[in-house]
Amino acid sequence: MTYFQCDYASGAHPKIIKNLVATNEVNTLGYGNDRYCKSAAQKIKKACDTPNANVHFLVGGTQTNSTVIYSILRPHQGVISADSGHIAVHETGAIEAKGHKVLTLPSVDGKITAKQISDCFDMHKNDPVRFHTVQPGMVYISFPTETGTLYTKKELEELSQICKDLNLPLFVDGARLGYGLMSKECDITLQDLAKLCDIFYIGGTKCGALFGEAVVITNDTLKKDFKYIMKQCGALLAKGRMLGVQFDTLFTDNLYFEICKSAVDYAVRIKKAFEEKGVNALANSQTNQQFFALSDEYLEILSKKYLFEVYGKTKDNLNYIRVCTSWASKKEDVDELIKDIKSL
Amino acid sequence: MTYFQCDYASGAHPKIIKNLVATNEVNTLGYGNDRYCKSAAQKIKKACDTPNANVHFLVGGTQTNSTVIYSILRPHQGVISADSGHIAVHETGAIEAKGHKVLTLPSVDGKITAKQISDCFDMHKNDPVRFHTVQPGMVYISFPTETGTLYTKKELEELSQICKDLNLPLFVDGARLGYGLMSKECDITLQDLAKLCDIFYIGGTKCGALFGEAVVITNDTLKKDFKYIMKQCGALLAKGRMLGVQFDTLFTDNLYFEICKSAVDYAVRIKKAFEEKGVNALANSQTNQQFFALSDEYLEILSKKYLFEVYGKTKDNLNYIRVCTSWASKKEDVDELIKDIKSL
Amino acid sequence: MTYFQCDYASGAHPKIIKNLVATNEVNTLGYGNDRYCKSAAQKIKKACDTPNANVHFLVGGTQTNSTVIYSILRPHQGVISADSGHIAVHETGAIEAKGHKVLTLPSVDGKITAKQISDCFDMHKNDPVRFHTVQPGMVYISFPTETGTLYTKKELEELSQICKDLNLPLFVDGARLGYGLMSKECDITLQDLAKLCDIFYIGGTKCGALFGEAVVITNDTLKKDFKYIMKQCGALLAKGRMLGVQFDTLFTDNLYFEICKSAVDYAVRIKKAFEEKGVNALANSQTNQQFFALSDEYLEILSKKYLFEVYGKTKDNLNYIRVCTSWASKKEDVDELIKDIKSL
Amino acid sequence: MTYFQCDYASGAHPKIIKNLVATNEVNTLGYGNDRYCKSAAQKIKKACDTPNANVHFLVGGTQTNSTVIYSILRPHQGVISADSGHIAVHETGAIEAKGHKVLTLPSVDGKITAKQISDCFDMHKNDPVRFHTVQPGMVYISFPTETGTLYTKKELEELSQICKDLNLPLFVDGARLGYGLMSKECDITLQDLAKLCDIFYIGGTKCGALFGEAVVITNDTLKKDFKYIMKQCGALLAKGRMLGVQFDTLFTDNLYFEICKSAVDYAVRIKKAFEEKGVNALANSQTNQQFFALSDEYLEILSKKYLFEVYGKTKDNLNYIRVCTSWASKKEDVDELIKDIKSL
Incomplete structure (x- = not known):
């Protein structure tokens, strides 16, 4: 996971x-x-x-x-x-x-x-x-x-x-x-x-x-x-x-700044991937936390490999989730997530 | 006053x-x-x-x-x-x-x-x-x-x-x-x-x-x-x-109930008088406190004889006031206020 | 009482x-x-x-x-x-x-x-x-x-x-x-x-x-x-x-000072009466509150007519009491208490 | 140190x-x-x-x-x-x-x-x-x-x-x-x-x-x-x-208990050494903290090599100090301190 x-x-x-x-x-x-x-x-x-x-x-x-x-x-x-x-x-x-x-x-x-x-x-x-x-x-x-x-x-x-x-x-x-x-x-x-x-x-x-x-x-x-x-x-x-x-x-x-930089880049890439897939970002985030309204189907698929924070349901009955990167996120994991998003 | x-x-x-x-x-x-x-x-x-x-x-x-x-x-x-x-x-x-x-x-x-x-x-x-x-x-x-x-x-x-x-x-x-x-x-x-x-x-x-x-x-x-x-x-x-x-x-x-009763009756009468004059009540009050949007003109006239609580301005630039009766309010004062409202 | x-x-x-x-x-x-x-x-x-x-x-x-x-x-x-x-x-x-x-x-x-x-x-x-x-x-x-x-x-x-x-x-x-x-x-x-x-x-x-x-x-x-x-x-x-x-x-x-004055005088008189009777004052009070160590016998007798504050027992097993006068204390009551103390 | x-x-x-x-x-x-x-x-x-x-x-x-x-x-x-x-x-x-x-x-x-x-x-x-x-x-x-x-x-x-x-x-x-x-x-x-x-x-x-x-x-x-x-x-x-x-x-x-044990043993040995030197323990401690009344002379000598907690002066104008061992204290350091105490 x-x-x-x-x-x-x-x-x-x-x-x-x-x-x-x-x-x-x-x-x-x-x-x-x-x-x-x-x-x-x-x-x-x-x-x-x-x-x-x-x-x-x-x-x-x-x-x-x-x-x-x-x-x-x-x-x-x-x-x-x-x-x-x-x-x-x-x-x-x-x-x-x-x-x-x-x-x-x-x-x-x-x-x-x-x-x-x-x-x-x-x-x-x-x-x-x-x-x-x-x-x-x-x-x-x-x-x-x-x-x-x-x-x-x-x-x-x-x-x-x-x-x-x-x-x-x-x-x-x-x-x-x-x-x-x-x-x-x-x-x-x-x-x-x-x-x-x-x-x-x-x-x-x-x-x-x-x-x-x-x-x-x-x-x-x-x-x-x-x-x-x-x-x-x-x-x-x-x-x-x-x-x-x-x-x-x-x-x-x-060091503090170096290690934070990649996390933000990763988060922005993930956001872009989701948006290209038609998934709405729920906030105008420019940093390492990104919020999305994800369908049950998409969430189920991605949850097999990835852990997101799920806050509950939006009023459209989509899943209100947070995707969060950090200084510890690995490029290969992000690449894979993006690939998996594209394949949804 | x-x-x-x-x-x-x-x-x-x-x-x-x-x-x-x-x-x-x-x-x-x-x-x-x-x-x-x-x-x-x-x-x-x-x-x-x-x-x-x-x-x-x-x-x-x-x-x-x-x-x-x-x-x-x-x-x-x-x-x-x-x-x-x-x-x-x-x-x-x-x-x-x-x-x-x-x-x-x-x-x-x-x-x-x-x-x-x-x-x-x-x-x-x-x-x-x-x-x-x-x-x-x-x-x-x-x-x-x-x-x-x-x-x-x-x-x-x-x-x-x-x-x-x-x-x-x-x-x-x-x-x-x-x-x-x-x-x-x-x-x-x-x-x-x-x-x-x-x-x-x-x-x-x-x-x-x-x-x-x-x-x-x-x-x-x-x-x-x-x-x-x-x-x-x-x-x-x-x-x-x-x-x-x-x-x-x-x-x-x-006693507690007797003395409160008249206050409520007075307040309701005052509310009616204001409403008949086209003054909007600002709350759906059924008791001794009544809230109105009063024009500067009306407020100025009434303030010569009566003290109300003035909270500020409504967004229509009227005066947001409270008219409050109590167990101590006197019938003759209420009658006079109503008369004065009618004369506005 | x-x-x-x-x-x-x-x-x-x-x-x-x-x-x-x-x-x-x-x-x-x-x-x-x-x-x-x-x-x-x-x-x-x-x-x-x-x-x-x-x-x-x-x-x-x-x-x-x-x-x-x-x-x-x-x-x-x-x-x-x-x-x-x-x-x-x-x-x-x-x-x-x-x-x-x-x-x-x-x-x-x-x-x-x-x-x-x-x-x-x-x-x-x-x-x-x-x-x-x-x-x-x-x-x-x-x-x-x-x-x-x-x-x-x-x-x-x-x-x-x-x-x-x-x-x-x-x-x-x-x-x-x-x-x-x-x-x-x-x-x-x-x-x-x-x-x-x-x-x-x-x-x-x-x-x-x-x-x-x-x-x-x-x-x-x-x-x-x-x-x-x-x-x-x-x-x-x-x-x-x-x-x-x-x-x-x-x-x-x-007025504030006038009415407090008598209370202090009364208290001091009561203290003197107790002390003359051999009752120990428990504090060096110069004001309207006086504290005494009273025997059970004395307390019982005086309690028939007077109400004191009883805090509990001293280590000598006497009653630790407060005698308190106030602006409302009456001269005749104080006189009578003193008389009763003297008669103990 | x-x-x-x-x-x-x-x-x-x-x-x-x-x-x-x-x-x-x-x-x-x-x-x-x-x-x-x-x-x-x-x-x-x-x-x-x-x-x-x-x-x-x-x-x-x-x-x-x-x-x-x-x-x-x-x-x-x-x-x-x-x-x-x-x-x-x-x-x-x-x-x-x-x-x-x-x-x-x-x-x-x-x-x-x-x-x-x-x-x-x-x-x-x-x-x-x-x-x-x-x-x-x-x-x-x-x-x-x-x-x-x-x-x-x-x-x-x-x-x-x-x-x-x-x-x-x-x-x-x-x-x-x-x-x-x-x-x-x-x-x-x-x-x-x-x-x-x-x-x-x-x-x-x-x-x-x-x-x-x-x-x-x-x-x-x-x-x-x-x-x-x-x-x-x-x-x-x-x-x-x-x-x-x-x-x-x-x-x-x-582990928790193993590592605490030596500290207590060390502390008790230090206490014994001080007491044999005529230094008074200030508390009846049975554990890793020991408290002593140390003369200025003794404190000055020992402070060249050791750090103690100095709280202030006792009423006899001695130094009220704590000697504290811990799981991290080393046997050789304790041995040396005891030797130095004996040499005071």
């Missing part, structure tokens, strides 16, 4: 494994106070061109989202998000569990606009009894989004500007950041992203690591005491060096 | 004031362990025909909603509500602040249906990775709703049945319960309501009292240790007898 | 009742936006000599403590308190329920010292892995304390200074403030208190009102958006005017 | 590394639904002789403690713990951040007794206003404790019995469980432990793994929906197989 079901189905990139093995017997201090974390943080700051940023390493995406948001908001504030945002739908209420409402805005292609944020803020501000409603306190977006789409540089600049104007920290969930930045349709760089938001993270779990997300805090006002909150949230790994070694490897010789 | 702005603009019904004055110098134990609370609870249980219910007296609506919901849900559960529900929009995130997501369903006339609850439950249950999403743990409805509408007996029976089937406690926010039950279009009784839900409250703040909401718990499994949670939530009044005296008065000689 | 059991056993001072009755039919806006709240706030600011303070009216003590502390702390911070502090023992974990640890310090006579705070702060600061422990974020004291004692002006100045030095907001729980300030042994004024802390409240529930606590915020950085947090905490009364009328009355013609 | 500073200074046991490498390219489902987790759970259930237990794999200790406790308690309940318990002092208020008070009892040798629990429970139960205080809802103990001591079988049976009698779930923090069970002075087995408590965890982070704690739930009433709460708490690893592979390795051929 070949997995195109998700991007966290295999272990880590061989170079990471190699370095974990090589450093396994080294003794270090715990909780991120080790040379590997320091080195990784340096390399990340350099790659982001943010020499004054703080870099912290956490374990997983839900943990990172909830820890970051919890560290920023005051009790009466909520976080603005697309209604399709991961924090709004797929984290078992982790944000609410820490006391905050997710203020959802209707999304198009998984994205929200500067205008929507501005309107949401104004509606609240102009409400004469606004203290009866949750105050917008920050903005969360995903890059790429949950449906694989990308904000353009212009869109991101507009979001960034309105957030600055309204004093709302902008937080970018980069769980699949590598796949976003490596998309041919992406017109921003890591440095652009770092400049345009206040805090973001570079996803490792889905982009070559065993696990790990690197939070980059560029806005000085958000830096204070972050490590306390990590610890309280159970997000401070005792053997932090595991995270250091992994990100140090990923940010050596551009 | 005559107030039609809200139903909490004046003090309490004279009989309540009389009894508060009469008992003012009596000494009692605190925290609800007094004869007045006991007597009021007895009368309420009798009125509800629920001899085994537990009755608790809290101070206000947001406090009651958040305390009740917090007492029922486990950490990973959320409360199903109409998207127009008070807990979803006007409580500054009080439910989220206590850790729970409000799972909103699109409402028609402020109401949700048994089918919607069933679908929401099934969608969650059938999700293969359902532990990534908030589990529906209870259902919240308002009676009357935030737009003044009422569930019919049939609708309520269906809601009740589905909630029983799915093991979801049904909680009814009765902040304006008196106005609901006294509507000519209401086909349920207090006893029906008590039988059809697991926990509900009888609103005092808006229905004749200075303040106070009487929570009635009929489902045995929800009774345990409720008073602890009240105390933790700052919802246990030291001089609980204030609540006891007020509800004891309201549930003597049917 | 004569009540000396607590200071919330009766209704409100007759002048408050009179004004509530007189204003009962007046219509006002809700949620504290009424003339009475405005007037009361003005009078309180004048009495405190803090023209720039913000004044908010809440309903009860636990509610006030938890709302204030929640509004100040960041997620990883805790509140320093005497181990005997109300928030540490008698609020069913209300502070923890809002996410914060109470950092208790051993108390003498219910009090903590500047030195203790300094040491606690330093111990945390000097801990190389301090992010594994809760960061002290503010200081809570009660005035008078839970055992009826008082901080001297010198002690309070020292607390104030260390809190300023360490940037820890100082919050004073004044649930029984009137009884404290009116004690003969009290060497501070309301103005002193207002100057020496960052936020405090003037207790109404136990000092003449039906209910109500007036929060005074003098530190500008603590003022922002307090009303949102009140609403979220269920602490924003719809008919806020009830609180306004009560505090307006209490702060007219010095 | 030789590390005796903590038990999480190096990577994982070579067999774990070997298996992680061997399985690195295998594709599996995420979130614990993989063959390795299933196999590891089976082996753990067998080792515990609890065929009906539920086993879940989490990442770290603080995360595990807070997730477990949060999953068990109702809002008004707290967790009973020794005042020296990890949850009470070293988790940055993680328990409080999830809404619950830690009810600390004074400990002797890091332990609490059945009698203390019973007294604490009774004191609460017999309080006439008990709803003003936090209700004891469960009991937390560490095995071994934070100071390296062990409950005897008799002590544990008594704790277990009182917890059953009082209906308080007993939760055992086994972050260093291997070192406890392998102590020569330990008179209980893993099976005993599993039988005597309701939920416990087998620590991996400090006992041979890169990271990971295996929660074993034996009490049926605590099993429901645990995975939802893990997800919400950010404690559900996407590549759960990492945890599965590690615990599968640890519970193959008794």
